[in-house]
Amino acid sequence: MIDRIELSLPASAELLVLARLTAATVASRAGFDVEEVEDLRLAVDELCISMVEEGAGGRLRIEFVRDAGLIEVSCGHEPEPGGAGSVTGDPTLRDLSARILDALVDEHGRDTRGGQKRAWLRKQRARQEA
Amino acid sequence: MIDRIELSLPASAELLVLARLTAATVASRAGFDVEEVEDLRLAVDELCISMVEEGAGGRLRIEFVRDAGLIEVSCGHEPEPGGAGSVTGDPTLRDLSARILDALVDEHGRDTRGGQKRAWLRKQRARQEA
Amino acid sequence: MAETFGISEKTGDGVSVVSATGEIDIATAPPLRRQLEASIDRGPAVVVVDLLGVTFMDSTALGVLVGALKRTRAAGGALRIVVSDTRVLKVFEITGLTEVFSIFATVEDAVRG
Amino acid sequence: MAETFGISEKTGDGVSVVSATGEIDIATAPPLRRQLEASIDRGPAVVVVDLLGVTFMDSTALGVLVGALKRTRAAGGALRIVVSDTRVLKVFEITGLTEVFSIFATVEDAVRG
Ligand SMILES: Nc1ncnc2c1ncn2[C@@H]1O[C@H](COP(=O)(O)OP(=O)(O)O)[C@@H](O)[C@H]1O
Ligand SMILES: Nc1ncnc2c1ncn2[C@@H]1O[C@H](COP(=O)(O)OP(=O)(O)O)[C@@H](O)[C@H]1O
Numbered sequence: 001m002i003d004r005i006e007l008s009l010p011a012s013a014e015l016l017v018l019a020r021l022t023a024a025t026v027a028s029r030a031g032f033d034v035e036e037v038e039d040l041r042l043a044v045d046e047l048c049i050s051m052v053e054e055g056a057g058g059r060l061r062i063e064f065v066r067d068a069g070l071i072e073v074s075c076g077h078e079p080e081p082g083g084a085g086s087v088t089g090d091p092t093l094r095d096l097s098a099r100i101l102d103a104l105v106d107e108h109g110r111d112t113r114g115g116q117k118r119a120w121l122r123k124q125r126a127r128q129e130a
Numbered sequence: 131m132i133d134r135i136e137l138s139l140p141a142s143a144e145l146l147v148l149a150r151l152t153a154a155t156v157a158s159r160a161g162f163d164v165e166e167v168e169d170l171r172l173a174v175d176e177l178c179i180s181m182v183e184e185g186a187g188g189r190l191r192i193e194f195v196r197d198a199g200l201i202e203v204s205c206g207h208e209p210e211p212g213g214a215g216s217v218t219g220d221p222t223l224r225d226l227s228a229r230i231l232d233a234l235v236d237e238h239g240r241d242t243r244g245g246q247k248r249a250w251l252r253k254q255r256a257r258q259e260a
Numbered sequence: 261m262a263e264t265f266g267i268s269e270k271t272g273d274g275v276s277v278v279s280a281t282g283e284i285d286i287a288t289a290p291p292l293r294r295q296l297e298a299s300i301d302r303g304p305a306v307v308v309v310d311l312l313g314v315t316f317m318d319s320t321a322l323g324v325l326v327g328a329l330k331r332t333r334a335a336g337g338a339l340r341i342v343v344s345d346t347r348v349l350k351v352f353e354i355t356g357l358t359e360v361f362s363i364f365a366t367v368e369d370a371v372r373g
Numbered sequence: 374m375a376e377t378f379g380i381s382e383k384t385g386d387g388v389s390v391v392s393a394t395g396e397i398d399i400a401t402a403p404p405l406r407r408q409l410e411a412s413i414d415r416g417p418a419v420v421v422v423d424l425l426g427v428t429f430m431d432s433t434a435l436g437v438l439v440g441a442l443k444r445t446r447a448a449g450g451a452l453r454i455v456v457s458d459t460r461v462l463k464v465f466e467i468t469g470l471t472e473v474f475s476i477f478a479t480v481e482d483a484v485r486g
Contacts, residue, residue: 005148006138013400014159018135020398020429021151029144038460045431049399092439096432096468103467143287150285150316168347175318179286222326226319226355233354 003029003066011052011060011077019048019062023073026064030071032125039104040123044073046097047108047119051077053089069125076118133159133196141182141190141207149178149192153203156194160201162255169234170253174203176227177238177249181207183219199255206248266313267295274305275371281313284321292321296328300335307332308370310342317351329361338362340370379426380408387418388484394426397434405434409441413448420445421483423455430464442474451475453483 007022009015023044027037044062051060058079065072101108101121108121137152139145153174157167174192181190188209195202231238231251238251265282276299280292300307309325311317325341332339340362343349352358364370378395389412393405412420422438424430438454445452453475456462465471477483 003140003142003145004138005140005145006136008134008136010133010135012133013398015133015135015155016398016400017396018152018155021155022148025145025148025151041429042431042464045398045429049431049433052399090436093432093436096435096439099468100432100464143285146285146287147283171316172318172351175285175316179318179320182286220323223319223323226322226326229355230319230351 003064005064005066007060007062007064009060009062011056011058013052016045016048016052019060019075020045022062022064026066026071027123030066030069030125031127032069032071033127036123036125040071040073043101043104043108043121043123044075046100047073047121048075049097050089050094050110050119051075051117069127070122071124072120072122074118074120076116078116133194135194137190137192137194139190139192141186141188143182146175146178146182149190149205150175152192152194156196156201157253160196160199160255161257162199162201163257166253166255170201170203173231173234173238173251173253174205176230177203177205177251179227180219180224180240180249181205181247199257200252201254202250202252204248204250206246208246265291267292269295269299271299271302271304275308276300276302276304276306277308277310277367277371279310279313279367283316284314284324285316285318286320289320289324293324293327296324297331300328300331300337300339303335304337306338306340306371306373308340308342308367310367310370311348312342312344312367314343314345314348317348319355322351322355322357325361326357338373340364340373342367342370378404380405382408382412384412384415384417388421389413389415389417389419390421390423390480390484392423392426392480396429397427397437398429398431399433402433402437406437406440409437410444413441413444413450413452416448417450419451419453419484419486421453421455421480423480423483424461425455425457425480427456427458427461430461432468435464435468435470438474439470451486453477453486455480455483 020041024037024041027040061076063074105121105123110119150171154167154171157170191206193204235251235253240249265288268279270277329339342364344365378401381392383390391412442452455477457478
């Protein structure tokens with residue numbers, strides 16, 4: 001069975017906790033173990049961080065797709081009409097964030113389409129189906 | 131400032147926890163006190179319950195709008211294409227659910243438009259703006 | 261985050277104590293209903309439902325308890341509820357069910373009656 | 374659910390201990406950065422960052438600690454980190470920062486050095 005959960009919210013630092021809670025709930029439901037649930041919670045946080053740079057405004061659209069033991073998450077930034085789009089962050093932080101994603105998920109990437117930035121990741125549960 | 135948060139998910143009993151977590155986070159952020167946060171968590175649960183009757187399928191679209199100390203939540207059911215729509219529940223449970231909503235929120239209601247059912251509520255924070 | 265819902269049962273001296281922990285909602289109420297039905301159907305004089313470890317409950321949970329009360333009475337037994345958390349108690353109060361159920365603050369009190 | 378992030382500071386004998394609790398993320402890292410800058414700028418020989426009460430931290434939190442390390446070194450002092458939770462330690466490990474920071478298991482060990 002495929003679950004698809006979408007979350008749309010203002011690109012605000014204080015609301016990232018919702019992305020983390022949703023990530024942890026989806027991972028639990030997918031049978032991820034406690035360590036993997038925490039990994040996904042952190043990875044989704046890192047995915048979203050780059051989209052909520054201070055002053056960027058706009059909204060985040062976060063999609064979680066679960067298919068058996070595989071979870072795909074994408075976080076897109078919808079700029080405010082007439083807004084400046086998302087700002088490019090501190091390179092040290094970007095590097096730390098990339099190292100965290102490298103360690104915690106199977107695949108991750110970024111793309112830009114029609115001026116909208118998006119980051120995505122994919123993580124497979126280690127344990128076999130019960 | 132107005133926050134709008136949208137959550138779209140399969141109308142599945144196990145995912146209602148996400149609606150509750152989002153409700154509690156939005157209420158915290160709106161300056162609701164601990165008792166009011168718990169009230170909204172329960173009220174949003176009750177709002178959604180009637181939309182996830184067993185076997186109904188489809189998706190829920192839950193919208194949270196916060197404007198200063200006022201929170202409005204609506205939960206709409208999008209039936210599966212060709213699905214049966216949501217089933218009418220047990221009258222005892224409906225009555226208990228209505229009593230809970232009466233006690234916990236300022237206003238609540240239900241409507242149907244184009245065959246889509248929707249339940250909504252509105253709750254104002256008691257405490258004055260800090 | 262962990263879905264910590266759990267049910268356990270202890271039986272003896274004509275009393276069954278069914279203890280629930282965690283969140284009782286539309287997803288977790290069905291296993292509680294099945295456990296209560298099984299416990300009641302064994303015919304003890306008293307069924308105690310221990311909600312001390314419950315952190316959240318909604319109308320679905322109340323529905324299960326109302327059903328268990330009816331089933332116990334039909335079998336000639338008594339159903340007693342144990343609640344101490346003020347949030348859980350509030351759900352009984354706002355629905356008027358504190359008038360319907362025998363509610364105790366500890367399992368010992370409920371067993372004694 | 375409650376946003377339990379908090380910061381406290383204890384100073385004495387040339388050592389400042391800054392303790393953080395709860396989740397350090399993009400929303401709560403800025404107050405931690407300001408507290409660390411204030412503590413470092415008072416010029417203690419040693420600044421201890423106590424993360425024992427931290428339940429979650431991400432790259433923004435690491436960025437604050439890296440900035441604090443540079444600032445302490447520039448001021449001729451030492452920065453020491455206290456971590457015991459395996460999840461929190463993992464964030465340092467996967468970013469290679471266990472090589473960069475002096476990490477201790479207790480505040481006492483970190484104060485002693
Ligand atoms: N290495 C990559 N770097 C940047 N973007 C990528 C990379 N790999 C895939 N993508 C983008 O991410 C999107 C999601 O990929 P994927 O989940 O494979 O599915 P789909 O192609 O069905 O959308 C792709 O559409 C692609 O544009
Ligand atoms: N008592 C009620 N019973 C059923 N539906 C109601 C009731 N009051 C309002 N509604 C419906 O709920 C919707 C939401 O109401 P409201 O939040 O006042 O805003 P709006 O009219 O801007 O949508 C309304 O559009 C109306 O259709």
